[in-house]
Amino acid sequence: MSTRFEEVPRRRCRLDVLLPSSLTAETPHLREKTFRIGLVARFLATFRVDNLIIYYEDLEPDKNAELIKDIMDYLNTAPYLRRRLFPIKPSLRYASLLPPLNIPTHPEVGSEGTFHYREGVVASPGRVDAGLGRLIKTKERLKKGTKVIVVVKPESGKFKLISRKKSPVYTGFKTTIVPERLDEIVARYDVKIATSRLGKPFHELVQPLASRLSTAKNICIAFGSAKRGLYDIAKLQNFNLDEVFEFVINLVPEQGVRTIRTEEAVCITLTTISALELLFGR
Numbered sequence: 001m002s003t004r005f006e007e008v009p010r011r012r013c014r015l016d017v018l019l020p021s022s023l024t025a026e027t028p029h030l031r032e033k034t035f036r037i038g039l040v041a042r043f044l045a046t047f048r049v050d051n052l053i054i055y056y057e058d059l060e061p062d063k064n065a066e067l068i069k070d071i072m073d074y075l076n077t078a079p080y081l082r083r084r085l086f087p088i089k090p091s092l093r094y095a096s097l098l099p100p101l102n103i104p105t106h107p108e109v110g111s112e113g114t115f116h117y118r119e120g121v122v123a124s125p126g127r128v129d130a131g132l133g134r135l136i137k138t139k140e141r142l143k144k145g146t147k148v149i150v151v152v153k154p155e156s157g158k159f160k161l162i163s164r165k166k167s168p169v170y171t172g173f174k175t176t177i178v179p180e181r182l183d184e185i186v187a188r189y190d191v192k193i194a195t196s197r198l199g200k201p202f203h204e205l206v207q208p209l210a211s212r213l214s215t216a217k218n219i220c221i222a223f224g225s226a227k228r229g230l231y232d233i234a235k236l237q238n239f240n241l242d243e244v245f246e247f248v249i250n251l252v253p254e255q256g257v258r259t260i261r262t263e264e265a266v267c268i269t270l271t272t273i274s275a276l277e278l279l280f281g282r
Contacts, residue, residue, distance in 0.1 A: 014219065057228055
């Protein structure tokens, strides 16, 4: 039996993606930077990633990380809530031109009369804005600005509020900037996957990777940058990539292009991991 899109479930295990803050550093214009970030956002949402973690490859903070986070946060917010939550700022100049994520909690116009989940935000004590033309009253005293998921039950005319963590459907991904070294960031995960042209060919790792994915509670996948691969970043941050990551994988061992862009690598990797999960019953 197929699942209705509005009820697409969240993942049974946590999946986080780690990207360098230099993702679009070499892209000259804000418009093109925005487009590339939006493309990555679509890939992350398509494969129901839980968290995007932005790290500094040279451990030096830079403004590009804030740009990525601003645009990712904007896209992960339901369109009807954006005016309330996002002030006018330079980083979002072209964000409105990006295609929406259209995740289950960002319902389309006209869905009000059907059972569905939708994102809401506490507008004031006892009042929630869920884009329904009026504020929803609630007895829960939540802090202003708190995001919640509203379950719309048209047959009874009632609404139910649940936290994002308890939502049975996918609610998008959270973006966080983490200033720690990459080896420190990934220490908390069950399965640690690094992508590299210098890694082992994917076909050699299918069985052990599938086995680990089938029992994992949390998985992370790390990507390098256009300037430095993960082996270079590990050397720069003074750790051994092969000792820290359980799998260092080359997913396109005979690639027909000189370099694979980060956004392309994200799409290829998540497609492959998703296929493995389906094939081996995750």
